[in-house]
Amino acid sequence: MFSKAYSASVNGIDGMIVSVEADVSDGLPMFDLVGYLGSEVREARERVRISLKNSGYHLPPKRITVNLSPADIRKEGTAFDLPIAIAILTAFGYIPQKNLAHTLFIGELSLNGDINKVNGVLPIVYTALKQGFTRCIIPAGNVKEGAVVQEMDVYGVSCLKDVIEFLNNDSLLEPYFLDMDELFSNHRGKEDIDFSDVTGQELAKRAIEVGASGMHNILMVGPPGAGKTMLAKRIPTIMPELSFEESLEISKIYSVSGLLDNNQSLILKRPFRSPHHTITSTALTGGGRTPMPGEISLAHLGVLFLDEFPEFNRNTIEILRQPLEENEITITRLQGTFRYPANCMLVAAMNPCSCGHYPNRNKCNCSPNQVKRYLGKISRPLLDRIDICIETLQVNYKDLEEKKVTETSKDIRARVMKAREVQMSRYCNENFNYNSQLTPKSISKYCKLGKKEQILIEKAFTKMNLSARAYHRILKVARTIADLENADDISIKHLSEAICYRSLDKKYWEE
Incomplete structure (x- = not known):
């Protein structure tokens, strides 16, 4: 089964949208990551696999291929962990594909399923708004930074299980609101x-x-x-x-x-x-x-x-x-x-x-x-x-x-x-x-x-x-x-x- 989630990388001080495509098929059990990846992104394979296991999601022995597109631009950093995990779970049927529409994911996964903060959230959220996305799911540690972009619904999450429950409508998360007038006046x-x-x-x-x-x-x-x-x-x-x-x-x-x-x-x-x-x-x-x-x-x-x-x-x-x-x-x-x-x-x-x-x-x-x-x-x-x-x-x-x-x-x-x-x-x-x-x-x-x-x-x-x-x-x-x-x-x-x-x-x- 095929699925797609969206994330972004940073080029200079601007964000660049990256689509995370996951395909699950029969064959020798493998987990491949492709798409001109830096060492941190290649290491995401082990972080995602163990994080899913410790979050209670056991994946069947299938051939898993994840592609980060466009493939001719190098991807660096750890912000792709969360979208890779979401794309894989969607491909296995844990999350409906339609629930990922107009949503951008950023976050680094710990082995226990926690979501850690990453760098470059502000330009990424700003780019997502310009590209027509309506909501961003980002680490709780970055939520104040992302909420600066007022026109975007920004959700701060602390663990992988919270994201999955939210995407399946099993829990209600409110977008974070930042009072800019109060921030500047203080x-x-x-x-x-x-x-x-x-x-x-x-x-x-x-x-x-x-x-x-x-x-x-x-x-x-x-x-x-x-x-x-x-x-x-x-x-x-x-x-x-x-x-x-x-x-x-x-x-x-x-x-x-x-x-x-x-x-x-x-x-x-x-x-x-x-x-x-x-x-x-x-x-x-x-x-x-x-x-x-x-x-x-x-x-x-x-x-x-x-x-x-x-x-x-x-x-x-x-x-x-x-x-x-x-x-x-x-x-x-x-x-x-x-x-x-x-x-x-x-x-x-x-x-x-x-x-x-x-x-x-x-x-x-x-x-x-x-x-x-x-x-x-x-x-x-x-x-x-x-x-x-x-x-x-x-x-x-x-x-x-x-x-x-x-x-x-x-x-x-x-x-x-x-x-x-x-x-x-x-x-x-x-x-x-x-x-x-x-x-x-x-x-x-x-x-x-x-x-x-x-x-x-x-x-x-x-x-x-x-x-x-x-x-x-x-x-x-x-x-x-x-x-x-x-x-x-x-x-x-x-x-x-x-x-x-x-x-x-x-x-x-x-x-």
Whole structure:
């Protein structure tokens, strides 16, 4: 007898429907699994067989063949255990085939019949909805994650016997409901850190406000203890709250990576990822034998903070060049091509030399060659992809003692949100949202300069020996500064401030 159930696998951060076909026939008792399977799926044969036995379902000695289609795409993971078991039971007549209509199954089976949680449930349920399925049966440990897709009936099950009874209408299960309004409202305004905690560094705060408004990449250079890390950690607090669509997009990445726990259905805060400088290129950008998202994708729509920037392996950080331009990572393997979003704000921090005190010769003992060698770990092509370079100066005792009342993250966020609203309105008919994403063609359209501004940028281009990429980035930053003031045109003061954010290149890298 033949039967068919439906499941899905993950390709990148998107789901792909897989049909699980089971055929039972006379012949030598065998259990074959076919369909271009990874090792975890091939091992499902023993897990399913013993799980069925321990759940009270004794299968007659027949030839069992299970095919996972399409057969030309590799299947990985343990999520196919449950649909394989359901397809086999249906083929033996334990479940009517009609009861599997419009139903998708996901789950890993234990040997005692329990159903364990798996990774990638959110993108799978979302794909199932797009493909016309009306209900999904998933592990109870994943039910909050799957219930994010409101239009789908999502059932959380804990053991195989519960699934069979439900499909045979012997028990009643209610689809899990998740109150999205309550979920978001409970989260709003809950921040443990604030920009008001930072003493001094007003120029750096201004530069960070500009960067957050246009999603510009930032490099902070300064001595140890000046507050670079403290500033970086507070950047997500001045970025706008996540919309549901943004939260869903980020959560799909975390779901595939297995980083959503049982009590977390959605990522509700802007990601802040701060990998150690010993990280490998694969962990930073993604990949591996079974491709998975890297840190740059986990920071999507948030902040990727690279502290001690020159201490990273040079080959590792050079890989960031293309993702910083294209806002996505493409990983090609024999079994296919995987794409992960990587639209994050890169924030890097570094000391100006090995000891951290250059150019203060009262404290710095590094030779000119040592300083040059240390700074040379950051290549010019990579530096050109950073929009804003700022210097954080050592905070003096007087600033610490006075404890001035400074702006809170809420105050700064209000200005950032207004600037972003201006950009969203301006680019409503474009395929990008932020000034940092402007192409050379769109720069000429949205960053027009007057005669005085053209003279200024021409002088800066010649005197600072700018590359074409650095020139374009100055115009993008100037556009953001103008948006913060709600100005239609880029003026001299906007352009001058943007040029100042590139002057650090000249001070440290071209002396």
